[in-house]
Amino acid sequence: MVLALKDHFVWDSWYVYDGEKYHCYFLKAPRSIGDPELRHVNVSYGHATSTDLVNWDHLGECFRPSEDGWDNYTTWTGSVVRGNDDLWHLYYTGTRQNDPQLAQKIGHATSTDLHNWERVGDGLILDLVGLNAHHYEVDVSNGEWHDRAMRDPWVMPDPEGDGWLMYFTARAPGVAEANDAGCIGFATSQDGYNWTLEPPVFVGGFGQLEVPQVFEKKGTWYCLFCTANNHYSEEQTSLRPVVTGNHYLIGDSPRGPWRIAPGFLDGTQPCTRYAARIVDTDDGMFILGFADRPNGIDFIGHIMDPEPVEITEDGHLIIPPKLKAAE
Incomplete structure (x- = not known):
């Protein structure tokens, strides 16, 4: 049974397990x-x-843009983790x-019940400013790209320390080919509240x-990502199927170095599934998008x-591949 709402479009999603249930958050x-x-x-x-991960109970809306803050236009894709303070932490795009x-x-934003979220202060914790901002494309006024990208934060505990790591969608400056400038941005924190922008x-x-x-x-180490067929660099166009969907990087550690995996994990043209996540369960790993x-x-x-x-x-x-039903 797909997770569908009669009166709403549903797209990007992310998941967290509370020990008893999986919680799915999605844009609608x-x-x-x-x-x-x-x-x-x-x-x-x-x-x-x-x-x-098949039968879902819809609990309704749980978060939306602010009335008049820095995020009063959109609240886009994020991730949820449980902090060392026993609060649930939502990191989101605004x-x-x-x-x-x-x-x-x-x-x-934080929550005690995984549904009612309260922004920490005005909510803003990270922007492309500071000592490492020059590693990122911070100005797109020349029209070479359609937005100043810094979105889709994925936060996880640092397996090599006591703090937290954040990965996000961004772009690098000064790259001759616009379709070769996409990057996985990076930030670190000791407490999950105060963040330092790092190079991609x-x-x-x-x-x-x-x-x-x-x-x-x-x-x-794996870094799942999604991309569209019109966003391949010239080199990648020559190396793999030009499809839209979900692929991944392979890394030696959470800080890299990272490399693009061969082939393409989950893509079609036209696109069947996008913005996928892999959920690890006792019964194995599953992809949802x-x-x-x-x-x-x-x-759809x-x-x-x-x-x-x-x-x-x-x-x-x-x-x-899915097994064909027995005739």
Whole structure:
């Protein structure tokens, strides 16, 4: 049973397990807006729970843009973790109305029940400023790219220390080919509240590497991301199928070095599934993402049922082909 809402488009999602249930957070917008492309600026968060990633209980809206803050236009994709203070922490993307560059920044809210969220202060915790800002594209007024990217924060405990790591979608400056400037941005924190912008952990290959998710499995580090067929660099166009969907980097540590995995994990043209996450369970790993435009025309807008993900002997991720039903 897919996670679908009759009256809302549903797209990017992220997941956290509380010890008993999986919590899914997702971007949603009313279908009454008509054009699904308008969903991005009519967005709020939905929340649903499940014990099996298949059957979902929808709990309603749980977060939305502020009335008149730095994030009063959109609240986009984020991640949720449990902090050392026993609070749940939401890290999210925000933008402000009437910003000509659509500059994205990172916000922070906390919760005791995983549904009611309260911004920490005004919410803003990270922007492309400071000593390491020169590693990022901070000005797109020349029109070479459509937005000043800093979004989709993925936060996790630092396995090499006591603090926290954040990965996000961004772009590097001074790259000759616009579709070779996408990067995985990086920040660190000791307490989850105060963050330091660091240089990117990976640059290149695509114009944008969206919705990063970093995890370790069997001693190998992976960074899941999604990208579109029109955002491949010239080099990547020659190396792999030009499709839209979900692929990954392979790393030696959470700080890299990272490299693009061969082939393409989960892509089609037109796009079937986008903005996917991999959820690790007692029964194995499963990929979930939203149904995009599988026929190339109609936007579907729901979370697809999970499919299993396996790791090959050489450390690559695969989605095994579905077995045909017995005749």
